[in-house]
Amino acid sequence: MNTTNAPPSPRSSGVSWEVRGILIAIALVLLWNFPYLEGLNNPNEHVRLHMTVAIVDHGTFAIARREPDGQGGLRDVGSAYDRFGWVNDKAIRCDDPGAVPPHCVGSLYAAKAPGTSYLGVPFYWAVSRGYSTIAGRDATRAELIYWLRLGTVILPTLLLLLGLSLYLERRVASRFVRRATLIGLGLGSMLFSYAPVFAGHGLAAACLGGGFLLLIPKSGSRTSTARALGAGLLIAAAVATEYPSALGAGLISLWLLMRMVRRDGFGLRQAGAFALGALPPAALLALFHTVCFGAPWRTAYTFLENVQFVRDIEPGLLGIRGPTLEGIWGSFFAPYNGLFFFAPWLILMLPAVYTIARRRTPTPPQAAQPAPPSRLFVAILAAYVLFISSHSLWRGGWTVGPRYIVMMVPFAGLAVAHAADWWVRRAPVAVATAMAVLVATSVLLVFVTAQSSQGFAFEYDNPIFEFAWPMLRDGYIFPNAGNLLGLNGIAGLAPPALLIAALLVGAFRRAGEAAAPHPVLTAALVALLLSLMSAAAAAPWSEQKTNGILWQRAMWPKADQAPTARERATLEEARRAGRLDPHARRRLVTLLSLAGEQSEARAVLREAYSGGDDSSLGQADVPAACHYHMIDQAHPHHLGGVDHAPGQGDVVAAWFGIARGVVVEDQERTGPLSQHRREGVGGAHETARAGPSANHRGVKHPEPRIERDDPEALDIEEPDVAKSREHLAAGGQRGVKLLRQ
Numbered sequence: 001m002n003t004t005n006a007p008p009s010p011r012s013s014g015v016s017w018e019v020r021g022i023l024i025a026i027a028l029v030l031l032w033n034f035p036y037l038e039g040l041n042n043p044n045e046h047v048r049l050h051m052t053v054a055i056v057d058h059g060t061f062a063i064a065r066r067e068p069d070g071q072g073g074l075r076d077v078g079s080a081y082d083r084f085g086w087v088n089d090k091a092i093r094c095d096d097p098g099a100v101p102p103h104c105v106g107s108l109y110a111a112k113a114p115g116t117s118y119l120g121v122p123f124y125w126a127v128s129r130g131y132s133t134i135a136g137r138d139a140t141r142a143e144l145i146y147w148l149r150l151g152t153v154i155l156p157t158l159l160l161l162l163g164l165s166l167y168l169e170r171r172v173a174s175r176f177v178r179r180a181t182l183i184g185l186g187l188g189s190m191l192f193s194y195a196p197v198f199a200g201h202g203l204a205a206a207c208l209g210g211g212f213l214l215l216i217p218k219s220g221s222r223t224s225t226a227r228a229l230g231a232g233l234l235i236a237a238a239v240a241t242e243y244p245s246a247l248g249a250g251l252i253s254l255w256l257l258m259r260m261v262r263r264d265g266f267g268l269r270q271a272g273a274f275a276l277g278a279l280p281p282a283a284l285l286a287l288f289h290t291v292c293f294g295a296p297w298r299t300a301y302t303f304l305e306n307v308q309f310v311r312d313i314e315p316g317l318l319g320i321r322g323p324t325l326e327g328i329w330g331s332f333f334a335p336y337n338g339l340f341f342f343a344p345w346l347i348l349m350l351p352a353v354y355t356i357a358r359r360r361t362p363t364p365p366q367a368a369q370p371a372p373p374s375r376l377f378v379a380i381l382a383a384y385v386l387f388i389s390s391h392s393l394w395r396g397g398w399t400v401g402p403r404y405i406v407m408m409v410p411f412a413g414l415a416v417a418h419a420a421d422w423w424v425r426r427a428p429v430a431v432a433t434a435m436a437v438l439v440a441t442s443v444l445l446v447f448v449t450a451q452s453s454q455g456f457a458f459e460y461d462n463p464i465f466e467f468a469w470p471m472l473r474d475g476y477i478f479p480n481a482g483n484l485l486g487l488n489g490i491a492g493l494a495p496p497a498l499l500i501a502a503l504l505v506g507a508f509r510r511a512g513e514a515a516a517p518h519p520v521l522t523a524a525l526v527a528l529l530l531s532l533m534s535a536a537a538a539a540p541w542s543e544q545k546t547n548g549i550l551w552q553r554a555m556w557p558k559a560d561q562a563p564t565a566r567e568r569a570t571l572e573e574a575r576r577a578g579r580l581d582p583h584a585r586r587r588l589v590t591l592l593s594l595a596g597e598q599s600e601a602r603a604v605l606r607e608a609y610s611g612g613d614d615s616s617l618g619q620a621d622v623p624a625a626c627h628y629h630m631i632d633q634a635h636p637h638h639l640g641g642v643d644h645a646p647g648q649g650d651v652v653a654a655w656f657g658i659a660r661g662v663v664v665e666d667q668e669r670t671g672p673l674s675q676h677r678r679e680g681v682g683g684a685h686e687t688a689r690a691g692p693s694a695n696h697r698g699v700k701h702p703e704p705r706i707e708r709d710d711p712e713a714l715d716i717e718e719p720d721v722a723k724s725r726e727h728l729a730a731g732g733q734r735g736v737k738l739l740r741q
Contacts (some may be wrong), residue, residue, distance in 0.1 A: 039555030115241030188442030202240035209410035232277025327389035352419035398455030562577035
């Protein structure tokens with residue numbers, strides 16, 4: 001008998017030390033940074049925090065009241081508002097039943113399923129009392145978000161990964177497939193992206209996936225009553241946390257019914273335990289709906305306070321209509337939002353569905369184990385594909401991938417694992433290499449994305465390479481554990497990056513089985529795939545993309561670990577010592593302007609004057625900045641004849657705005673500048689800081705310019721003007737190429 005390609009049998013029980021190491025590594029990488037920007041005011045997190053605070057501190061679901069302001073208008077008031085400020089994603093129930101939201105007096109509630117806020121109650125109570133007792137103060141919003149994320153989403157996600165590792169160890173024969181699937185789910189999927197978010201997506205995935213795993217017998221073919229009870233609790237909790245979880249919950253319930261009919265290890269006793277477990281989450285959900293919206297079946301969608309959200313869900317029933325090609329493309333393939341673009345390894349679920357449909361999944365490696373419910377996985381995947389492609393809000397706002405179907409990801413991973421366990425027996429090296437390339441690429445993309453963004457604006461066609469990579473490259477990285485060790489900027493990511501590299505190498509090494517990827521070929525293909533993905537959906541750089549980057553950089557934490565804090569301190573020290581050269585002065589003006597300190601930036605710029613004479617300015621200072629107005633706004637990375645990718649000086653708009661301010665304010669004193677007309681003079685810096693508009697698509701500002709009548713008046717030589725026009729003729733595509741260097 002030929003056993004060359006036969007994979008070794010999995011462990012009969014427990015978790016190996018290798019798997020424990022993988023889980024610990026995933027936990028360390030997940031906990032390494034704190035992805036949070038106060039200025040973004042993320043409604044997904046903050047409105048849930050408001051509700052948790054209202055429950056604990058005031059015994060109510062209402063987060064605020066909308067009341068008359070005494071001047072013919074309305075205002076929102078409440079203790080959470082006084083403490084944390086305004087938040088979006090609310091629902092309002094008018095005091096007058098005949099009034100139409102949102103222009104009415106009434107109570108404001110979180111327009112979210114309540115599960116995450118409910119689970120946050122004990123953690124908020126403990127954290128708030130702890131800060132009050134130990135620190136003698138209230139915890140800040142950022143501190144509360146950190147601890148609530150840890151207790152309500154990160155911990156359940158890690159427990160889900162533990163359960164998945166046990167399932168894979170018992171039911172997938174190939175060691176390589178088991179390791180690749182676990183790493184792909186833990187570090188290369190939306191489970192990682194949404195674990196550090198105090199919202200419902202990651203928690204719902206953990207509950208739905210965890211509930212399913214409890215229904216799989218640990219040994220033999222019968223599900224125990226205790227496991228059925230826990231499964232009912234978790235699956236109902238998933239629905240109470242994110243309403244789309246009802247799709248998966250319904251299909252799992254149908255699968256259980258079929259098991260009952262076939263007498264397949266699930267009888268009336270287990271069904272009763274399952275229903276009993278589901279009762280508490282269902283009761284809590286009905287309580288929330290009844291108290292807030294008047295009936296157990298009424299949700300917040302009928303009472304939305306944001307008029308734009310009301311328009312968004314008008315098509316169909318609560319936004320659900322027929323499936324569209326746009327929804328399928330945008331949710332799964334598009335570079336701006338597609339699941340398969342942000343986590344390429346999950347594209348294997350497509351051939352996996354075909355393999356499972358033809359009953360080509362391998363028999364469970366242990367005789368005591370029943371056949372895996374592969375067709376349940378296919379049904380769940382099909383249901384969520386149909387759901388997201390039929391939803392009018394399939395884009396989901398500012399997201400990293402299609403967030404409404406995060407709960408599908410564990411089932412997609414299991415489907416891929418079972419199918420790959422069959423593939424790898426037929427072509428071990430080819431399948432292992434392909435899977436290793438896709439998993440490694442996914443891990444790199446997810447890791448880069450997680451360091452500087454919790455969601456991408458609509459302006460970006462390829463946000464990983466147009467936004468996340470420039471932010472990472474220029475040191476705009478969320479606070480992380482490396483900062484505690486004195487590692488700032490890119491250096492702060494060295495420990496988790498090395499850990500990920502060691503994890504991938506160790507997991508993909510040959511270990512007594514034929515299924516092992518070719519290392520050199522794998523590395524080359526990863527590089528090629530990343531290169532191709534960076535070129536996907538290439539579009540001319542725009543003012544809106546520049547604004548989005550500068551807007552988020554401007555609100556970056558003003559702490560020591562902020563990427564420009566130490567640089568600014570060094571430049572200011574050089575300024576006090578009189579040692580600022582022209583390049584250093586330009587950089588200091590940029591940093592001051594992006595921080596909103598316009599007057600100080602202009603003061604630094606004026607210091608270039610020598611004895612009040614503008615003759616010493618030359619091309620090193622104001623002229624270089626003013627030179628920017630001659631460049632096409634569609635390609636804002638040229639300044640004074642020099643190419644700049646955004647972040648290499650941040651001169652895109654800030655320098656121009658400051659320089660124009662000096663020009664306009666000093667017209668009378670500088671003499672020759674009075675020849676220039678003042679029309680179009682506004683603040684390009686203010687334009688940059690304005691950021692995306694309320695509908696997340698950016699504001700199209702008029703192109704600011706100073707018309708130039710006499711090049712010599714600004715001390716710019718004609719050869720430089722000609723060079724600028726040559727850059728303009730080169731076209732806007734160069735900006736994208738520079739950005740990706």
